[in-house]
Amino acid sequence: MWHVRLFPVPFRLLAEEARFSKHSIIEVDVEPHGKRDSRPESLRPDLDTLKIVGEVPAGGDWRQRYKYVEPLVAPSLCAIKRDQEANGTSLGVFRPRRSPSV
Numbered sequence: 001m002w003h004v005r006l007f008p009v010p011f012r013l014l015a016e017e018a019r020f021s022k023h024s025i026i027e028v029d030v031e032p033h034g035k036r037d038s039r040p041e042s043l044r045p046d047l048d049t050l051k052i053v054g055e056v057p058a059g060g061d062w063r064q065r066y067k068y069v070e071p072l073v074a075p076s077l078c079a080i081k082r083d084q085e086a087n088g089t090s091l092g093v094f095r096p097r098r099s100p101s102v
Contacts, residue, residue, distance in 0.1 A: 003072055003091035006030065006045045007037075018050045023065070025054035039090050069093070 006028070011019065020026055028050040030043035056065050073093055074080045080092035 003041050003089075003093075004030070005039070005042045005091065007033075007042060009045060009047070014047065014050075018047065018052070020050075020052050021055070021058075023056045023058045024052050025056065025068075027051045027053050039088055041089055041091050 029046040031046070032040075033042050033044055056068060073095060074083070075094065077092075077094055080089075080094060083089050083092065
């Protein structure tokens with residue numbers, strides 16, 4: 001599992017049955033953007049293949065959503081930056097050890 005950026009998704013132009021919510025689980029065929037966007041996580045969706053296959057409940061209980069996020073959590077910002085240098089990625093998430101003082 002990895003972060004992906006699906007672009008373009010002209011949401012307002014999607015058929016009603018293909019419109020998905022923020023917490024929807026979807027399946028869609030994708031292809032790399034190629035020379036225009038060489039980031040490995042940037043993918044062009046084939047919207048004709050889009051299917052909504054599930055929904056992660058929204059609301060205050062993060063436990064159900066976290067099982068989808070947890071595999072994406074890097075051990076540190078340094079690890080994300082190393083991956084960026086090695087692979088050209090631009091997305092990442094990590095859990096800070098402590099909150100910074102404001």
